[in-house]
Amino acid sequence: MxxxxxxxxxxxxxxxxxxxxxxxxPAVLRRHRPGDPLTVGPVLVLSDAASKADADRVAQALLAWELDVRRDPVELRADPGRLGAVVLVLTELARPQDASEAVLAAGSVLRKLAPHGRVVTLSRARTEQDSPELAAARQGVDAFCRSLAKELRAGATGNGVVLTDGAAAGSTSALAALRFFLSARSAYVDGQLLEVGPTDAALPTSWDRPLEGQVAAVTGAARGIGAAIARTLARDGATVVCVDVPAAGEGLARTANAVRGTALQLDVTAPDAGTRLLEHARARHGRLDVVVHNAGITRDKLLANMDAARWDSVVAVNLASQLRINAQLLEAAERGEVSGLRVVSLASTSGLAGNRGQTNYAFTKAGVVGHTAATGPLLARHGGTANAVAPGFIETDMTRAIPFATREAARRLSSLLQGGQPVDVAEAIAFLASPAAAGVNGQTLRVCGQNMVGR
Known part of the structure; x- marks a missing residue:
């Protein structure tokens, strides 16, 4: 649309x-195209005094990606060129007052940030063992990042990588998350903080095809966001099993042919849907590495006018089907039939903030966030992860049906002043599905241009 x-x-x-x-x-957002530069200009790496060693490690990683890395903001003030990104490393920040020099240095160069530039913070998550002073400093970085993101313009975004459980700033998943946020793949991800834990995973040999050799199944793949997910996973190297109901067979075949994958006509609410999905993937492709729960429906109505058919059908498709499929996949993992599985589910900002007339839909999408957090540790026992993506206003057939005035208002409420595209959701899913994202588990990443509906 x-x-x-x-x-x-x-x-x-x-x-x-x-x-x-x-x-x-609103800026016309810069989106990923294979072969394009990672950033639109040099990257400035800053830190507080205590985090300098981590900043050095990050700078070395950026240099290995053949980026132009700068460390001195003073020198940049006289440079007529534009910055592609600012990376602010605050991983060892101990007191709130220790952030001043680094954040003000970042502020001094923001006017030099190019259109579509990036600001990314690296920090550590607050824990129950933190002193009040340390907890205040760590929590402060989160709101600093979100607030700064609201100040950026011309398609620039601000996001944060938050390290947990002692994860190192130079670990695979921390660097993979940093690269995702720096890249055009995150065009519609803004004001987000992604928690990253430790992992033994290796960085991909090819950043253009990080899913090479993987087999991925996508439900609801016949059209819209599902078709975009299938195309993006295939572009990144995956073999894709495209899944949808028999009634969508024509569109399903079209998507499967476009990505050179296979089509599986399957109602996700079937009692044995997970088993059949796994059997198809193993029989046709020898394995299953990624499952994307995209299938979903809406049956909007004010609760006063809600009937059982509308409520129960939305719960059955959007939530109960995912729980049943995940349970069957976990059973298969316990039997050794699958390992290292990456499950990515579609939530929604309606499930985080609520939305008028969508009590049933919001219930199910909040349920997705809940089951993702609970499923993550279960899959981790078998080397896997479970994460979710929560889209905001995305330009689809569903949003086309919204009345014009409401649709225009919804588009302009985000920090990026526009709706997202299906590919924006797909890019986030492809990142979470990649082996390098093994340290991201149980998380929900919003793809909403920094907008929360309903609040």
Missing amino acids: TDSYTRLVNTGITKTLAKKLGLPR
Whole structure:
């Protein structure tokens, strides 16, 4: 679905007119294309005094990615060029007052941040064992990151990598998360803090094809976000099993053919759906590495007008089916039929903030967040992970049905002043599905341009 306003204020005479009138001008976001540079310019790495060693490790990793890495903000002030990103390492921050020099140094160069630039913080999660002073400093970084993200313009975003359980700043998953946030793959991810734990996983041999050799199943793959997920996983090297109901057979075949995968006509609410999915993947491709729970429906109604059919059907498709499939996959893992499984589920910002007329939908999407957090440790016993992606306003057939005025308002409420595209959801899923993201488990990553509906 086209966002006509964004197109108009970025082209021709209407662009000039919008500037003169001071109208909001959403940027045309820079999205990933294979072969494009990772960032749009040099990367400045800053830190507080205590985190300098970690900042050095991060800078070395960025240099290995062939990025132009800078360490001195003073030198940059006289440089006429633009910055592609600022990485602010605060992993060893111990007191709130110790953040001052580093954050103000970052602030001093923000006007040099290029359109589509990135700001990424690296910090540590607050724990129950922290002193009040340490807890205050660590929690402060979270809100600092979210607030800074709201100040950025021209398609620039701010996000944070939050280390847990003693994870090192230079660990595989920390660097993979940092690279995701720096890249155009995270175009519609803004103001998010992703917790990353320790892992023994290796970095991919090819960042363009991090899913090479993997077999992934995507439910609801016949169209929309599901089809975008299938295309993105295939682009990243995966063999894709495209799953949808028999009634969607034509669209399902089209998606499967486009990604050179296989099609499986399957109702996810079937009692043996998980077993059949695994059997198909193993019979046709020899293994199953990734399962993406994308299938979902809406049956919106105010609760006063809600009937059992609307409530129960949404619960059956959006939540109960995922729980049943996951249980069957866990049983298979215990039998040694699958290992290292990455499960990624579709939640929604409606499940995090609530939304009028969507009590049933919000219930199920919050349930996805809940079961993801609980399933993660169960899969970890078999080398796997469970994570979720919570889209906000995404340009799909579903949002096309929203009345015009409501749809336009919803588009402009995010920090990026626009809706996202199905590929934005797909990019986040592809990252969480990758072996390098093994240290991300039980998390829900919002893909919403820093907007929460319902609040």
